[in-house]
Amino acid sequence: MKNLFPERGIWSRRPADRWEDALVAGNGSHGVMVYGDPVKDTIIGNHCRLYLPQGNSHEIPDLAPFLTETRAIIATEGYEKAIKFQYEKAKELGYQGLTMSDPFHPGFHLLIGTDHKEFDNYSRCINYQTGELTVSYMVRGRQYERRTFVSHADNRIYHQLSPGNYKLYLKNYKNDKLIQSSFQNQSLLQTNFSYVYGDGGYDVMIRIKSEKLSPIQNRTGFYVESGSNILIEMQIVPYSDTHTREVIKTPLYPIASYHKLFDQHKNIHQEKFKRVELNLVSSEERFKCIDDIILNAKSKNSVCPVLLEKMYDAGRYMYICSAGELSPNLQGIWTGTFEPAWSGDFTFDTNVQLSIASALSSNLLEGMEGFFRLIKELLPGFRENAQKYYGSRGIMAAIHASNTGRHFHWNEDWPLHFWTCGAGWLAHWFYEYYRFTGDQLFLKEEVIPLLKEVVLFYEDFLVEDNDGTYRFTPSYSAENGCADNATQDIAVLKQVLNNLLEAHRILNLHCAKVSQWKRMIAKLPSYKVNEEGALKEWISDKEENYNHRHFSHLYPVFQSREFNENTQPEWWEASRIAFEKRLEAWLLNENGDTTSTHGRMHSALCATQFHMSELVEEIFHLLVKNDCFYTSLMMSHYDNQEVFNVDGNGALPQVIHEMLVDNSNKRLTLLGALPASLPSGEIKGIRLPDQLTVNYLYWNLEEKVIKIEITSEIEQVLEIYLPLFKKARLQDHRMMFKQGKRESLEIYL
Template sequence: MSTRREGPRHGIHDTAPAVRWEDGFLSGNGECGLIALGDPAAERLIVNHHRFVLPNGSRGMAPPAVADRLDEVRDLVLAGDAKAAQRAFSDGRRLAWTQPFHPGFVVELDRSNPAPVRDYRRETDFRTGEVSAAWTDIAGAWRSRAFVSRADRVLVYELAGPALDLAVRLSGDLPGRPAGVGYSCVVEVGDAREVLITLRGTYPAGPGAYGFTGVTRLVTVDGPVGQEGDRAVVRGASRLLLVTVLDRADGPPDERLLRERLHVLPAEYEQLLSRHTALHTAMYDRVELDLGVSPTERAQPVGELLAAQVRDPGVSPALLEVMFHAGRYTLISSSGVLPPRLTGLWLGEWGAAWSGDFTTDANLNLQLAAASTTALPEVVASLRALIADQIADWRENARAVFGARGVLAPSRTDGEHGRLFHLDAQWPWAMWVAGADWLLFPLLEHWQVTGDDEFLAGPLAPWLVEAALFFEDFLAREDEHGSLVLVPSYSPEVGPAGRAGAAAVNATMDIAAARHALSAAVEACARLGIEEAAAARWQTLLKRLPEYVVDEHGALAEWAWPGLTTPDDHRHVSHLYPVWPLHEITADATPELAAAAHRALVRRGDENLSAHGSLHRALCAARLKAPDLVEANLAKILGNDMVFRSLMTSHNPGLQTYNADAAHAIPAVLVEALVDSRPGVVELFPALPPRWARGRIRGVRCRNRVTVDELAWDLDRSTGCVVLSSDVDVTVSLRCSRARGPISRGEPVPVAAGEPVRLELDLDG
């Protein structure tokens, strides 16, 4: 493994193969994924593809055409009859689910007469994207290694040893495979050292795709390869190479094109790897975190690292440091043609929870929270691609449901369309009007980080305009004081306490989304010199939006409407949208509302300790400068048996349900605790937990064209330093409440283009 030995480690290792697929080590290129179990005798390589979803009839479903009932529904909600309003707005449909994400197949490599092994070690190298295993037996030393190429869009595996005596087969027999999904495997011998193995999977007949195909090219270096039924058999070679390509189509996939893709590639592992690392390593190396962990702790196998956290009543800096790097690694590896799914890009059995889709009311944005600040524009591009493919469906949703211009986003998608169909009378998703603004925010953040006006002009500004147009049409009611009323309104996935039904008025998330959508569109239009008349209308609407409400407990209320009570226990904290990610409520600019938001965060119970809930809370806690809550919410993940040996995470304690929410959101939490930024402001150590007493982070991108090239600190010595740079001339207010001197209050710091600025910090311990 090429992991550097000085400083933070950029990989993990284990001393035993994975017993179950969830502990398998991971590689991916944003389109295809690989899970390697690392068994010397019977290796299993599970292959995945982002677009492998099982047809279930939902691809043709449309949003409810209920715009003609809107006034009736609004009257019902305002009268307090939420259940009747939900029935009227669901058009009588039953809850339908997105097409479920499913695994592809498994590449089986079975050795003949394997001998006992010693000195076993399997690894994931975050910098190269490789998973590997090495061991020794009576015959000598063996090594396997694999990666998924970002350059060539193929999965690559190599096995080398004294004398390979094994059979290779592609199998669709993975747990939970529906009876109607069939598969077959065919081996075709090309010459003495090469074969093609083809797996053909077929879906049940009906609406949706026909099936999926995988083609593997097997090449040996110096030994013959033959065929025994549906297996390729290798005898006596010292090395073999497998290169695999996947596809899925509405009709039988064109295998000729797949074979051509394989045959134009060099049958040489190192050459294929170098083409891949030129892209992958460049992305990964942009940011690094060092929490002052000892070399001994960094050298621990992953099993010992996780066991040490069980014994630690707090949050282990050693585990946090490697989770930061692992989270960026899997975020990179699962983002490309699409952003990460609920399972990232990996799945080892059929029947994924929640269809393994893109759940957009919380989970997707939480997984993408570190994309811009940890310098991964490629990840943002995957979200842009998803939205671009579905924006026409968002327009259809707005017209059908509200009779409105603009866009209305769904609460979930399988990646094939964005029509709003997942709803019924109990789950009123047609009433969630914040979705488009919420999903566009990561793109707006990318513009804040990069200043890319070409990106702003197209596609972002036109989409922001459409989000504003929706609210312009939607905001048609007012209260007795002349303030606009958001009705119907829905706070995901919860209703007011002590009342039947979730349909409500003035959900805090919806108010925040309306305010942000209108103001973001005004800013973008002013920047580009477009839509002046519309921008003037939106500025008038902004002045009439309802204010946030602080309830009798001193907490930010979930609904700004009389009689609607915030529940004490729920996994979602959508009403903190003005805190994170919007920066609308901050401790500096709106201290009273910030105190109320903090109170809301403390009062909210965890319900079932869902991973996304804890990480959402941690991100809000960082914005509210509450390091104790940052650490407490990280501890809910790391201290509750929610991390697999792959460092992928689970949705609930006890390793229940493979899920990428925590894995991908943890890097964002650490960044937010160390560096907060918004236009004109960079704040250092806003929520630094005491156990992070010493460390360094480099490469953080700020939402104002500034990069924190380095931020180092040692609280025991009361010292630190920060290096800022920018590609344009910019002046920011640099703040650090831990520092003594002018910087503690916010010191203007000019940063000239291409000229880094270094400042020494005198810190409180």
């Protein structure tokens, strides 16, 4: 049995009894979920393009003509009256009120029935390294196996059953927004789903390779009987309208063997997974049952190294499975419900950014292509948002998006249309891709045009105060309230403008607007500090609300890295105090307003920058103690496994990278937030901004040594910084890199 258990992965002794706890796999287009029940199993097929049209109006109310009056109301009567005014005007124009985006939905449920009611020696597992799901059990002394993977080689889902008798049939979706038409023919189950409130739909093809197949009456399925392994091939093909529909034709070729198909897939998946490797424990510990590992971890008040290593691997696995054709949505690429929380969509005020947080440092650069494709597909809606809400050129991102980038998710309680910095935050990742890769063609053809559209919006949107300083009005700090000049608005635009200027300098491009962009930076209002010494969330008289899950005003710390304790110590100290206020009122407060995983992840990303190693450890432990993981180690949004969300999975590897090795402001920080419970370990292959690759980093606090080898693709000099080890002995406090050369360093603590 042990050979079935993955070293890099998880295994459990229990089948799933709900879709959230299923085994998961994917290839960036297709996803699959497997319950692993020997008696009545369920396989759910997913596809990244499946968002169910709800029949809602996607028209944006043209509020631009009322912007001047809205601003006057803000100035004289306040935001509450201004929001009420805007909402009433929107309703007069036919606005339907706060509307969720079209929800992410499953493609099909394939049910597999047996008479295996009495079984033992049960296990199910995910091999993160190969992307294979395995279920194994014994019935009357005979071993049965079920193996599943989603092929990176030919974009299909494959499932293999041991020889025997089975009943296979498709679930009939009873959904009034779908029309399902199914039939079976020879070895095929085929279904077309057309959307009632849209021109699109999708086709499903399921092909079964077995010795004997008999149709099931009154169901779309077969009785299957075979003395050899049974292979099932599954495929989902979406279409946006009937003109783009590519009907799946009956394949003329035989299905290859499972092992041949799997080997083709494994070579691709495994290469991606093995680019980066975190080693904290022995192989023997990695083979333990995940149920036992979690139970043991809960009994401690510190990080459990074997579980942390698996959490790290799970985060990278999520991204490999979910990113490709598009980017991970709130649920990655998996769902088993037609009513997911927040539509399971792309939520841009923090969740998408966290889901991709570790993509570049994990050396999964090709996954970012799906993110870039997604944003470019949504740009028409973003342009319409800017025009209709503010009469502006350029782009304004919606907070929620799926089938469209139009912003219609707001009302009086949630004035999300006042949040204007989203497009600039999304542009951060375009510029970061250049920083990691040095791809100047991408910088010229993709980054600069996007940054220009962001700035174009602000050229029309911003107003000037009497002293010539810009005012962001209306302004919203997601999702914590309205007041002029939210700190994140200023921080994001400052980063966008600086990146735009730097891109032109790098490429030696002449642009007549360069002097204008510099003047815009000079006109940005300065950050402010309140009477408690904390960086304010709004540069206005609005009272701070520290009890909140978002950390928007700390954008200069966790995202843009605008300053540190050396470059601008006054802003750094104010940011640190603001962070501590948030910790006291929210994260570490039992009476805090929520338990969101994304809030904990942003806390951890801030903690790595403030070198709070004990806090990093506590956040990891909070996730475990409060049951924020399903068996697959995919995360939940709330405690007690409530709401399947993967943004935490995407962010967690980045937290680990930053606590071990980080590069910003020409400074290489080593073990800057290392928890005490990780006295030794090794990480290989992670990437850093400015074209750096950490070939390996090894640390052993008992031996008092750190060893690191880094390759830089450009010539540069970095300062070495060890904030937790003030007495470290260094021959030189700098590392000097030559282009394409490896540099090694050994530090004694």
